[in-house]
Amino acid sequence: MTFFFFIFAALTLMGGIGVVVNRNPVSSAFSMIISFLGLAALFIQLDAYLVGILQILVYAGAIMVLFLFIIMLLDIPKAEKKRFPVFTLGASIVVVVSFATLMITVITRSDIGSAKLPPIEPVKGTGSSDVHQIGELLFSTYWFPIQVVAVLLLVSTVGVVVLSKRELK
Amino acid sequence: MESALTLDHFLILSGLLFAIGLAGVLVRRNLIVIFMCLELMLSAANLTLVAFSRFNVQDGQPNYDGHVLLFFIITVAAAEVAVGLAIIVALFRSRETTDVGKLNTMRN
Numbered sequence: 001m002t003f004f005f006f007i008f009a010a011l012t013l014m015g016g017i018g019v020v021v022n023r024n025p026v027s028s029a030f031s032m033i034i035s036f037l038g039l040a041a042l043f044i045q046l047d048a049y050l051v052g053i054l055q056i057l058v059y060a061g062a063i064m065v066l067f068l069f070i071i072m073l074l075d076i077p078k079a080e081k082k083r084f085p086v087f088t089l090g091a092s093i094v095v096v097v098s099f100a101t102l103m104i105t106v107i108t109r110s111d112i113g114s115a116k117l118p119p120i121e122p123v124k125g126t127g128s129s130d131v132h133q134i135g136e137l138l139f140s141t142y143w144f145p146i147q148v149v150a151v152l153l154l155v156s157t158v159g160v161v162v163l164s165k166r167e168l169k
Numbered sequence: 170m171e172s173a174l175t176l177d178h179f180l181i182l183s184g185l186l187f188a189i190g191l192a193g194v195l196v197r198r199n200l201i202v203i204f205m206c207l208e209l210m211l212s213a214a215n216l217t218l219v220a221f222s223r224f225n226v227q228d229g230q231p232n233y234d235g236h237v238l239l240f241f242i243i244t245v246a247a248a249e250v251a252v253g254l255a256i257i258v259a260l261f262r263s264r265e266t267t268d269v270g271k272l273n274t275m276r277n
Contacts (some may be wrong), residue, residue, distance in 0.1 A: 002173050009182045016189035016209055020196065028202050032209065035186075039212055046223040047231060048181070051239050055215075058243050063208065063250050070254045071201055090276050092195035096188050103184035107177060115176045122228030133233045134240065135261050142237055156248035163255035 001117075005007060005045060011038030025071045029064055036060040050131045179220035186213035200257055200267040204250075211246055215239055 015035025022028045036059045043052035138146055192214060193206030224234025261267055 005174055005178060009178075013185060014190065016186050019202070019205055019209060020189060020193040024189045025199060025201055030207060032205050036212065036247060037208065039186075039216060041178070042182075042216060043219050044253050046219050046221065048219045048236055048239075050237050051215075051219060051243075054240065054243055058210070058247055059208075059255045063247060066203060066250060066254060067201065070258060074201075074258065074267065075232040076199065076201065085223070089196060092192060099191060099264075100185060100188040102182055103188070107184060112176060115224050118224065118226040119229075120226055120231055130233065130236065135229070137233055137237050138240070142241075145241060149241055152185055152245065152248055156252050160251050160255040163252070163259050164197075 001045070005042070008038045008041040008045070011035070012042065023077055026068065029067050029071060032067075033060050034065050036064070048130065050134055176220060176224050179216060183216040183220070185215045186210075186216065193214070198262070198268050198270050200269055200272070201254075204253055204257070208246065208250070217244060218242075255271065 012035050015031045015033075015038060018031025019028045019035065022031060036055060040052045040055040040060070043055055187210050190206045190208075190210035193209065194203050197203050197206065218235045218239050220240075222232045225232040225235075257267060260272070262273060266272065
């Protein structure tokens with residue numbers, strides 16, 4: 001179990017690094033898909049099956065296809081030819097390294113972090129899957145947020161159509 | 170099932186992923202790659218949510234509220250990507266570039 005965690009954690013981090021260091025945006029997008037696949041595997045390892053599948057379907061599927069479509073549509077030049085300003089690069093590295101150090105320090109010093117993975121017991125009978133549990137929550141406790149999200153999706157669809165028109169009036 | 174995995178493992182991984190995304194946003198000059206790095210940071214936050222949900226077991230079941238929140242986050246992220254990419258396309262039409270170094274004025 002720990003072995004698989006480290007495999008998929010390495011996959012996720014490698015994909016993330018690939019997004020940042022690749023000069024070609026298409027390679028960045030493909031690295032990102034790898035990163036999302038690793039993340040989905042980690043979700044499934046955490047017994048979040050529905051969310052893991054959603055991560056693959058929505059993120060690695062739909063969202064990354066959208067990104068690739070736009071990258072190829074806009075025909076962006078492959079490399080950023082101009083070299084990075086040294087000051088910007090140095091400042092970014094300092095910010096990121098200090099941020100990561102701070103986060104790891106805070107996490108390792110807190111008590112909650114040392115909790116072992118608690119076992120979960122499958123519920124007998126129907127309704128034991130997490131799909132059932134989440135669906136029941138979505139349509140009982142969270143009935144209002146899901147309506148709001150539905151409206152948000154409609155608004156974003158209309159907004160995308162309006163934004164994509166030739167001239168904005 | 171005995172396992173040596175702790176919450177720390179997932180939180181540190183999530184923090185590192187977030188830091189990588191942050192590095193990308195700060196270092197890269199291409200607007201689309203910056204947008205992808207933002208998505209990476211969002212996914213890092215998702216991993217934290219799922220990890221906390223899994224480690225907060227009540228009556229032998231993980232806390233499904235976290236999963237529901239994640240469901241909403243994924244939906245909103247999809248809408249956000251659609252609108253963001255439409256804005257980038259509109260920007261590219263008027264400026265012919267996606268380099269943030271050249272996009273330093275609101276009007277031409």
